[in-house]
Amino acid sequence: MTPRNLPAKLLRLTLGAGLLTLTAGISRERLPDTEKSQLPFRIDSLCILSDPHHTLRTFFAELDSLSAGKDTVIAVVHLGDSHVQAGHYSGRIMRLLQQRYGNAGRGWIAPLKIARSNEPDDYFVSTLIKEWTIGRCIQQTPRCPIGLGGIGIQTPSPFVNFDIRIAPVNGQGYGFNQVIAYRGGQSMPLLPAGKFRETARLIPAQGPTTPEMIADTIRLSAASDTLHLQSTRRQAGSDSLLPADNFRNLYYGFNLTNGQAGILYHAIGVNGSMFVNYTHPTYVRQLATLQPSLLIVSLGTNESFGKRFTTNAFYDQVRAFFLLVKKHLPHTAILFTTPPECFKRVVINKQRRYVRNENTERIAQAILRITQEEEVACWDLFAATGGRRSCEQWFAGKWMGRDRIHFNKEAYREQGLLLFNALINLKEKNQTHPER
Numbered sequence: 001m002t003p004r005n006l007p008a009k010l011l012r013l014t015l016g017a018g019l020l021t022l023t024a025g026i027s028r029e030r031l032p033d034t035e036k037s038q039l040p041f042r043i044d045s046l047c048i049l050s051d052p053h054h055t056l057r058t059f060f061a062e063l064d065s066l067s068a069g070k071d072t073v074i075a076v077v078h079l080g081d082s083h084v085q086a087g088h089y090s091g092r093i094m095r096l097l098q099q100r101y102g103n104a105g106r107g108w109i110a111p112l113k114i115a116r117s118n119e120p121d122d123y124f125v126s127t128l129i130k131e132w133t134i135g136r137c138i139q140q141t142p143r144c145p146i147g148l149g150g151i152g153i154q155t156p157s158p159f160v161n162f163d164i165r166i167a168p169v170n171g172q173g174y175g176f177n178q179v180i181a182y183r184g185g186q187s188m189p190l191l192p193a194g195k196f197r198e199t200a201r202l203i204p205a206q207g208p209t210t211p212e213m214i215a216d217t218i219r220l221s222a223a224s225d226t227l228h229l230q231s232t233r234r235q236a237g238s239d240s241l242l243p244a245d246n247f248r249n250l251y252y253g254f255n256l257t258n259g260q261a262g263i264l265y266h267a268i269g270v271n272g273s274m275f276v277n278y279t280h281p282t283y284v285r286q287l288a289t290l291q292p293s294l295l296i297v298s299l300g301t302n303e304s305f306g307k308r309f310t311t312n313a314f315y316d317q318v319r320a321f322f323l324l325v326k327k328h329l330p331h332t333a334i335l336f337t338t339p340p341e342c343f344k345r346v347v348i349n350k351q352r353r354y355v356r357n358e359n360t361e362r363i364a365q366a367i368l369r370i371t372q373e374e375e376v377a378c379w380d381l382f383a384a385t386g387g388r389r390s391c392e393q394w395f396a397g398k399w400m401g402r403d404r405i406h407f408n409k410e411a412y413r414e415q416g417l418l419l420f421n422a423l424i425n426l427k428e429k430n431q432t433h434p435e436r
Helices: 057-067 088-101 281-288 311-328 359-374 390-396 409-432
Strands: 073-080 107-109 123-126 133-136 151-155 161-166 176-184 190-193 201-203 213-224 226-231 249-257 262-269 294-298 333-337 343-348 351-356 377-379
Touching (some): 057 088, 057 409, 073 088, 088 262, 161 249, 176 226, 190 213, 213 226, 311 359, 333 359, 377 409
Parallel strands (some): 073 262
Antiparallel strands (some): 107 249, 123 161, 133 151, 151 249, 161 226, 176 213, 176 249, 190 226, 201 213
């Protein structure tokens, strides 16, 4: 069974004759009508999601099943670059979907701070180990293998520990009672320590989830906001108490769930990433293990800064990515988004200045073209927020960061709200006019 149709009651932990009641809680209240975007220069008539071939209808039907009380989990993956890695854009959509359809857990989390990068503000992953080799999908030759989060962390230490903590305020509602831990094929499994050492149940993977990755399941005896993990001292598949000298422990990230029905939203973003960085069969096979009903793809900003950028080359990159995804995720609905306009820094008369990044518009047009040709859904964030010269409005309204490429937390949250509204409005339109 897949996460799309797996009854949530099978994921709940049974204690004796009774069923564990989680404290994480879910809400299925409808979004208040007063929840409107505060972005003053948005164009409401363009804040729409295009899906002329109705590729999202199956996903919408699954949402309706949650509204009707079906005990199921629907997985969504949001794949992107630094705009997604920060967690504000994807986090807003995640919260809104879970508010309406139910909260099945925090979903994918990556050890980004251990990888010397920024993490979303609703969780923490830490370790006492200091020596790590970091692999990223943006590296031409990754320094170590990467997992489905676009990164990998590897250490020669024979003993590894991780502390997972949900942030007390920003992560409210994301208590969990199950963790799936993803590791390299020969790495040591992780075991619960601390208060769950004696009561948690480790379900080792019976074999590789993919040829490059193993996923172990850890079920807790009670819902928790924290979990201490440590590696076994025995190499996987070996009778040796300590690994060989050339052995390396390799880990990718975790999937946190709570056993409830609802939306499980996996946000995966890597700073600096482009379509080409995710266009590898190994990576897409790993991504497919999350079995998403919907894949949202928010990429394109980093390509716009390429010195040799051409629209045709970018189009070919997007199409290659799309074809690979369709091969490995044939039953997943796909939604592309265009990037918002930004600035680029140039030198004029020996002075550094910021000018609008004209390539952003070309990228938006290329994404629109390929989604039309391949008959998949698209949300044109570029047009919805003003289109050409909208970067000036972003900056004038103090919505942008100092680099004039990234946005502040409020701006990302507005973008997330606009996408959520576009998704729900299309769903309601299909219900009202199913023939269109």
